[in-house]
Amino acid sequence: MYIPCVEIDLKKIEYNTKQLVNLCSNNGIEVMGITKGVCGQVDVAKAIIKGGVKKLGESRIQNIRALKHSGIDIPIYLIRIPMLSEVVDVVRWADGSLNSEIKVIKGLSESARSFGKDHRVILMVDVGDLREGVLPEHVIETVDEIIDLPGIEFEGIGTNLGCYGGIMASYKNMKLLVNLAKDIEREYGFEVKTLSGGNSSTISLLERGQLPSGINQFRIGEGILLGNEPSVSRPLPGTHQDAIILKTEAIEVKTKPSYPIGEIGHDAFGNIPAFEDKGPMRRAIVALGKQDCQIEDLSPMDTTIQILGASSDHLLLDVTQSCNTEVGTIIEFNLSYGALLGLMTSRYVAKYTI
Numbered sequence: 001m002y003i004p005c006v007e008i009d010l011k012k013i014e015y016n017t018k019q020l021v022n023l024c025s026n027n028g029i030e031v032m033g034i035t036k037g038v039c040g041q042v043d044v045a046k047a048i049i050k051g052g053v054k055k056l057g058e059s060r061i062q063n064i065r066a067l068k069h070s071g072i073d074i075p076i077y078l079i080r081i082p083m084l085s086e087v088v089d090v091v092r093w094a095d096g097s098l099n100s101e102i103k104v105i106k107g108l109s110e111s112a113r114s115f116g117k118d119h120r121v122i123l124m125v126d127v128g129d130l131r132e133g134v135l136p137e138h139v140i141e142t143v144d145e146i147i148d149l150p151g152i153e154f155e156g157i158g159t160n161l162g163c164y165g166g167i168m169a170s171y172k173n174m175k176l177l178v179n180l181a182k183d184i185e186r187e188y189g190f191e192v193k194t195l196s197g198g199n200s201s202t203i204s205l206l207e208r209g210q211l212p213s214g215i216n217q218f219r220i221g222e223g224i225l226l227g228n229e230p231s232v233s234r235p236l237p238g239t240h241q242d243a244i245i246l247k248t249e250a251i252e253v254k255t256k257p258s259y260p261i262g263e264i265g266h267d268a269f270g271n272i273p274a275f276e277d278k279g280p281m282r283r284a285i286v287a288l289g290k291q292d293c294q295i296e297d298l299s300p301m302d303t304t305i306q307i308l309g310a311s312s313d314h315l316l317l318d319v320t321q322s323c324n325t326e327v328g329t330i331i332e333f334n335l336s337y338g339a340l341l342g343l344m345t346s347r348y349v350a351k352y353t354i
């Protein structure tokens with residue numbers, strides 16, 4: 001085993017997926033399983049499919065290509081609105097995509113025509129988080145342009161919340177989406193098939209019984225991978241929070257002062273660090289650093305261990321209470337989303353599935 005490594009328990013991923021698919025399907029909602037948190041890792045995607053999802057979503061086209069190459073045959077959607085420069089690959093590899101720019105959708109249409117296939121489009125509506133999406137007042141005019149495009153199947157509308165503006169899903173902003181779908185149906189007389197109401201952070205609304213009827217799809221990543229509901233940062237009931245963990249190795253363990261000796265200037269990242277003098281402290285260095293992930297998003301599974309800080313390749317821990325820690329000891333961490341993204345992307349961190 002190469003260390004540091006991310007260890008992914010596929011059974012737990014499958015279990016988490018089942019739990020969330022059950023919760024959602026009991027309420028008439030399909031789950032699109034989002035794989036971007038694990039860079040589209042194929043075995044994880046297959047565990048998510050085993051857990052019952054019928055559609056996958058991924059933010060990077062390279063990952064979608066790899067998933068398709070692996071033989072996965074359920075529909076995969078590109079969930080980051082496409083670049084104009086990638087429309088050919090988007091049509092080639094993805095079955096559908098989330099979109100907000102008519103210029104791009106026209107590009108998708110041209111590619112779809114040249115491939116002789118149909119590409120599904122979910123039009124994103126910005127209901128307040130100020131990331132992607134057309135504003136509600138521009139939905140009808142945009143749909144008007146989309147429905148005439150050859151090779152494009154207008155599948156529905158969606159919205160994303162919580163990721164940029166931190167705006168939480170509410171009855172009000174979800175109802176806005178439902179009403180827009182009704183407006184479209186009234187205007188054109190066809191059914192808006194998909195109302196994609198958000199991500200892991202919309203689950204709370206469903207549990208509180210405040211999700212307006214009509215929303216029929218959730219795009220869920222973090223909830224499946226980490227069993228976490230991001231908007232309130234709480235474990236999702238009935239899910240595992242340790243389906244994915246990090247293993248690191250201690251490379252130095254020594255008792256040293258807790259206050260640095262000498263004049264304090266800027267650290268490697270341009271900050272002037274502050275320290276509290278706690279007297280002598282048993283300190284461990286593990287071989288991992290800010291180059292690999294956002295350190296604040298790690299938490300030691302041994303709760304007697306505290307994170308002191310990190311530089312690019314060294315993570316410092318207070319192991320005063322953890323007597324067993326010595327050089328060579330494997331120290332494990334739970335992850336939150338930011339850490340997961342960094343670790344999965346770092347080529348210095350191995351990835352294992354169990």
Ligand SMILES: *Cc1c(COP(=O)(O)O)cnc(C)c1O
Pocket residue numbers: 034036059079080098160198199200201219220221222223230
């Ligand atoms: C990342 C993302 C999701 C999944 O969000 P989670 O919080 O991981 O569930 C859903 N939709 C879009 C558009 C995303 O970018």
